[in-house]
Amino acid sequence: MKIDVNLKKSVDDSYKIEIGDELEKIEIKGKVGIVTNPKVAGLHLKELLSKLEADEVHIITVPDGEEFKSLKSVNSILESLFIHQFDRKSTLIGFGGGVVGDITGFTASIFQRGINFIQVPTTLLSQVDSSVGGKTGVNSRFGKNLIGSFYQPKAVFINTSFLKTLPEREISAGIAEIIKMAIIFDDEFLLWLEEHDVRKSSKNLLYAIRQSIELKAWVVSKDEKEKGLRASLNYGHTFGHVIENEGNYTRYLHGEAVSMGIVMANKLAVEIGDLSQGAFARVVSLLKKYGLPTKYEIQDIETFYDKFFLDKKSSGGKIKFVLPNGIGKFKFHDDIGEETIKKVLEKFI
Ligand SMILES: NC(=O)c1ccc[n+]([C@@H]2O[C@H](COP(=O)([O-])OP(=O)(O)OC[C@H]3O[C@@H](n4cnc5c(N)ncnc54)[C@H](O)[C@@H]3O)[C@@H](O)[C@H]2O)c1
Ligand SMILES: [Zn+2]
Known part of the structure; x- marks a missing residue:
């Protein structure tokens, strides 16, 4: 005897992302848990509470x-x-950088099989990348982000004034993800990043965040569970993770x-003739x-090469690369020979 469990479903997980220079x-409605860390709480909790x-x-x-x-x-x-007797109608707010956001989203996805979750990102990286898209999770001693779920927030509130207290080095780190987006999807945006300085004015910062988030939202809405297109966001990361x-x-x-991963990926793209x-x-x-x-x-090419296989995206002995195909476009590659890859790695010793 066979019984079918019919689970064809259509759910609407759409959500709004508010972007501005004010929260x-x-x-x-219901109970709210603000998950944050002492640093972010000390700097900005008052502001969040005044708007909540x-x-x-x-x-x-969390520490x-x-x-x-x-x-x-x-x-x-x-x-x-x-x-505190939270229930299924309660909400968690992730208030902090990508670390807090990822932990909060994951916790929201498993507490009583899932409660509402809102992202209020406070680092540039989390404002342009991690707060949107619903990847949540934590690290294991076997590797980063190995435990997790896809769980979309109900809303994302991006406020650039939180970034005023963020160290310059963290700002630059966020800009790396912005540049990543421009290289693979949008040549005009890359030109804009060359002609303007994201750090120079609030207007520029807002524009760069909006462009990146629009691109990320577009990718996620086409491929939420990373079956294809979304893997393009891994550009620069295959090398970056090893670093x-x-x-x-x-x-x-x-x-x-x-x-640094973007530079290495680009060298490989030059090597195979896809980038000038x-x-x-x-x-x-x-x-x-951007510093x-x-x-x-x-240090050692063999060790570096072997570490590509630690990535959960490389499987079956094949390394999956996302490489630019000119500026503003990209291609997936899983058939670049070991010799070609190592030839490129040798340029970095
Ligand atoms: N879910 C996703 O799609 C996704 C995407 C990219 C990265 N991530 C994850 O995001 C994490 C990295 O995020 P991150 O770069 O935001 O790091 P982070 O969360 O560790 O924040 C960096 C530092 O800045 C502090 N901070 C936060 N806001 C601040 C503010 N306004 N002023 C001063 N200091 C502030 C934090 O307390 C921390 O010390 C990684 O764990 C990564 O795996 C997730
Ligand atoms: Zn990243």
Whole structure:
């Protein structure tokens, strides 16, 4: 005997992203848990609380740092939710950078099988990238982001005035992700980034954030679960992840590793004839303009090469690369020979 479980469904998980230089009013019914860390709370919690209208608000803090993006932190948030008797109508707000956002989204996705979740990102990286798209999760001792879920927020509130307290190095790291978007999707935006300075005025900053988020939202709406197109956002990351790993995740910020990863990916694109020397040089000088590192020195080619396979996106002995095909376009590659890859790596010793 066979029984069909018919689960064909059409759900509407659409949501709004507010972008501005002031935080919009946030109105929520039911209990609200603001998940944040002591640093962000000290700097900006007052501002969030002044804009939040809710029945009951609890502040839940996790320690600051990537090493606390763990199941242990998730568990401590869950404990608070139980103690304060949160229910299925309650809401969690992720208030902080990508670390807080990823932990909060994941916790919201598993508490009583899923409660509402709102992102209020406070770093440039989280404002242009991680707060949109619904990838949530934590690290395991076996690797980064290995535990998680796809769980979309109900809304995202981006306020650039939070960035006034963000160190310059963190701003640059966020700009690396903006540049990444422009290289693979939008040549006009790349030109704009060359002609303007994102850091110069609030108007420029808002424009750059809006462009990046529009591109990310477009990609996510076409391919939420990363079956195809969304994997393009991994451009610069295949190399970048190895760089982060070799630096024990402490030497470089994620965006810095991505910046060097973009340069390496571009070298490979030049090698296979998909990118001109001129375009390669353009990108290097743009990254430099924003104070980003462009040269990674590989210690050992074999070790570096082997680490490509730690990536959950490389499987079956094949490394999947996203490479620009000129500026503003990209191609996926999973058939570039080991020899070609190592020839390019040799340029970085
Ligand atoms: N979910 C996704 O799609 C996605 C995408 C990209 C990255 N990520 C994840 O995001 C994380 C990195 O995010 P991040 O770069 O925002 O790092 P982060 O969250 O660690 O923040 C960086 C530092 O800035 C501090 N900070 C935050 N806001 C501040 C402010 N306004 N002023 C001063 N200091 C502030 C934080 O406390 C922290 O010390 C990684 O864990 C990465 O895996 C997720
Ligand atoms: Zn990234």
